[in-house]
Amino acid sequence: MKEYKIVFEPSGRSGLVSNGITVLDAAKQLGVGLESVCGGLGTCGKCLVQIEEGFFSKHNLHSSFEHLTAMTPAEATVMQRLGLSNSHRLACEARIMGEVLVTIPEASRPQKQVIRKNVTSTIMPVDPVIELYHIKLAPPQLGDRSEQERVLTTLQEVGLGGVKFAYPALLSLAKILRQGNWEITVTVWDKSLILRVQPGFCQQPLGLAVDIGSTTLAAYLCDLEAGAIVATASAMNPQVTYGDDIMSRISYVSEQPAGLARLHQVVIDAINDLAVQATAQVSRSVEDIVDIVLVGNSVMHHLLLNLDPSPLGVIPFTPTVGQAIDCFANDLGLRLNPGARAYVLPLEAGFVGADNVAVLLAESPHRQDAVTLIIDVGTNGEIVLGNTSRLLCTSAATGPALEGAQITHGMRAAPGAIERVRIDPQTLAVRFKVIGQDLWSDELDAWDIEARGICGSGILEAVAEMFTAGILESNGRFNKHLSSPRLVQRGRSRAFVIADATQSITGKPIIISQSDVRAIQLAKSAVYVGAKFLMQEFGVKSVDRIVLAGAFGSVLDAQRVMNIGMIPDCDLVNVHSVGNAAGKGACIALLNKAKRQESSELALWVEHINTSSKDEFQDEFVAALAMPHAVDPFPHVVLKQKGDK
């Protein structure tokens, strides 16, 4: 029986399903929550899904639409009743005939999504580039000059001279002055440009900070007056459909004539969707967003700006644009307030992009004497090492495994995802914790657990625990001498059962396969070698402090990360998990204009080390694939001693 890949958004859960089964059955098999009241009769319309446009991969130029059976009469009746377009289907009627990308709308989901790409909060001075001014004019009289000039004169009287209107703000000026009976609130950018005019007295201008990861997009909606994050939203980066990592996206752009336009457009559309979702959470509108700060690695940055990323993929790897971009959001195709500004942080160098500049803003290693190692792990890992004297950076091709992609039962950090794992070394009994539940699996009845898959932190902990328990050997292979009901055969390799069939919503066990372990090894080795080369370059044999950042960072267990050898040894009290530092840095740039200037200085100051071009890279990488403490994790360095600086 032929099998096809199906991907469910927004969870990011994917897998192979048999030809001809319904989308609803595929969802059940993969543990994706989908409402169904009529039991698959095609009448209730609760299992409504949206079929995504676009093409699955560059090798498969059929759209998702063409990979489903035609609409049945029952389905057509429901669609007509709901007044929906062709992009919607009933999951119980549409049958799979090829690769399909499906989004489950909020209304069809059994539970709301939890945002895991979150940021830790910090106290920081709020001094945004956006300010509101509330002014009253006299009604116009014969001989008065234009409304535009009357507003500017009044602003001058309150101390704001030399300000101008952005063109979009003029379009509704006449109407809004009359709506507000000549009492208005003016949104001013950088004390120089009027972006928006609202009737009456208004407060709480909104800004959006967006971290564009290769795999995950995270958006933070901020109240620009209070300096608070008021809503968050995340989604899979839709560019994933066109290539899993940055190199494959560069290839896509090089090979497809409209590739750049497509990759640009899908990410812009996704950011627009996130803006709608985030504002809806606080009953506001995207019209209320007047400023947006965007960060991403160099390739994400170029695609965001509709710039060909190809030069980044070949020697001498020169980016086309490196400095910060300060323009109207509309220039990029973003649909926020028509006058909204956009600020894209500068790049560092190579693949170390604006996201890492944001990490530096968030963590400020350059303000500390302690030598800090910052590891921001996503599909493109970015590593920084340094202190007040010098900052070094490099990138690491970690792959998407640590974001739950390309893993047998991987999924994004969403409800139902296994995020923590503990294995008893004696009995090999497994306890785990699922996102959306407060209790661990051994504190719940099996049928209440409803695990759907495993996310990045869950995979990492599972591999670390499997290694400690002796299930894995130091080379990452399954220990052949061990026997347990949890060790099962998958094809030609063994696999380990994390959640058994009773604990899983699909009725099938959730496992970690040999290839899953291999993906984690490749990721951790890339990070480890990158960190090691930076330490050599900096001339230290240990670091004072390690900061773990990334999409899974908030629940990352430092001990286990160290156990699998992803980071150099360091006193555990000095290893901090900070969540999505890039997103936090974007928020900082959104809320404090001086930090924008600082980010440009940082981008120029940090030194980029091209670790992967070093002669010894390959040998070191292979050596680092092994789990530590079996081989010496730092053969050339002495572990940090008490009292060392």
Place this chain on the structure above:
Amino acid sequence: MKEYKIVFEPSGRSGLVSNGITVLDAAKQLGVGLESVCGGLGTCGKCLVQIEEGFFSKHNLHSSFEHLTAMTPAEATVMQRLGLSNSHRLACEARIMGEVLVTIPEASRPQKQVIRKNVTSTIMPVDPVIELYHIKLAPPQLGDRSEQERVLTTLQEVGLGGVKFAYPALLSLAKILRQGNWEITVTVWDKSLILRVQPGFCQQPLGLAVDIGSTTLAAYLCDLEAGAIVATASAMNPQVTYGDDIMSRISYVSEQPAGLARLHQVVIDAINDLAVQATAQVSRSVEDIVDIVLVGNSVMHHLLLNLDPSPLGVIPFTPTVGQAIDCFANDLGLRLNPGARAYVLPLEAGFVGADNVAVLLAESPHRQDAVTLIIDVGTNGEIVLGNTSRLLCTSAATGPALEGAQITHGMRAAPGAIERVRIDPQTLAVRFKVIGQDLWSDELDAWDIEARGICGSGILEAVAEMFTAGILESNGRFNKHLSSPRLVQRGRSRAFVIADATQSITGKPIIISQSDVRAIQLAKSAVYVGAKFLMQEFGVKSVDRIVLAGAFGSVLDAQRVMNIGMIPDCDLVNVHSVGNAAGKGACIALLNKAKRQESSELALWVEHINTSSKDEFQDEFVAALAMPHAVDPFPHVVLKQKGDK
């Protein structure tokens, strides 16, 4: 037999034609040139015309498409062969069933159009806001910063620090650097913003100056380095379809839900077309236009900017926007270079708009001690009076007659239009001159004349001559006691034949009717009364100098303008006809950045006099309808004496 109005673009020739006749026959009847090789058999495709979208008037909400018979099989065959859309028809096949607006494409015209809305040339300092810089970079090397930063660093080395890229200029940077082998030409605006990057060494950046008249659009393509006008193009303002004058366009916007969007879009589309036409004349592309200056009266200005003009139509007549607008051309929907800037001159007050600011730039009355009266006659007339001490302005509702519209055989100043007229007072014999021919009608064989209609200057001269010859009485009525073969009956009134049937391309005489005379009387009276009130306000009984500007101004005969009483008496040597001063002023602002600042100061300095709200306006207006020298043209003022200041 029912008759319908048909308007032909680009000549602007219009008239009533019988129900059911073909568009080709209608063109012949109205003297509009249209190719036809096959003699109306529907096979040659030479008589191809374009049917304009949109609605003819607010009372008639059928589109032009619906007012033509359906496509015949013969026509459909030709259309398929030519690969054309539905907006095209064969004039020999399509029959008229209602009001229709038709554009005759260049290929279907027997001769090219002459631009009559021209400007006189003046010596002025060229110091445009646009400059080109030619730079060479070294090819990028490993570790180099971005191309953006390398370009900025090189510009800094040639003395241009602090400059930034406009976002659109970044999009093609990588490609252009490689095309030029790292040798490029950079277009810089105001020493601060990079608008464009071109490969290699480039010259002659282009700018466009556009005068948006209520009836006529005129565009002047300028070489921004040489300061020369290199091409001109003009068209009827397509907003004419929605209302002949500014008040009817305000009504259209107020009454139609999408009225503003429509009036905005049609004028933007027309300007885009003019840009294409003008650049094609010099084998350049609209991509080469990097700056555009736009002027128009207050209503045209608001519609250009997509601003509701309604507040301009009701007390206290406050414009929404008055200051100059400095934005990207793309913000307004203009399709020039993607980084092109747009500058819209400021308004004065009331209906006296940015076009009059341009007139002030062109004529500089504020730099002269002599008291100058400037009359810029279009469909909305604008009048300025003053000198170094004070400048007054007002507007006059002249109507479109002086631009050849709403006149029995009126047309725009285009080939075939009668532009000059002389009548022998004894014999009533008529001599006239047609645009496109060097000789007068009496120097040509009748069948070589091929007059198509009469343009603004021709109508004005005809009425002045008819008055001098005694054909018209001082009240504007036809002299009942006169008899001549040239005096014919038209309905209940008489009319005077300017071109007889043999001299006309239609085989029918071209006449001036009683209603044509009335339209000229209303126009000249409005101008005269406006000028008179300004003179009263300024405290002068005569002026030192009169400047006549407008769409017909270049061939206007001062003596005859004075004879019909449109302007106060003045020594003829001090009456100057300057052509389209508004267009000239727009060119000045395009070519000299200091003049932009000066225009803003002028707009604030000039005093607006609301003449039409004066109590005595109606009486004065009625009195001024009469032709002068029969009634005293200036009953309250003493005519200027030699030696008066």
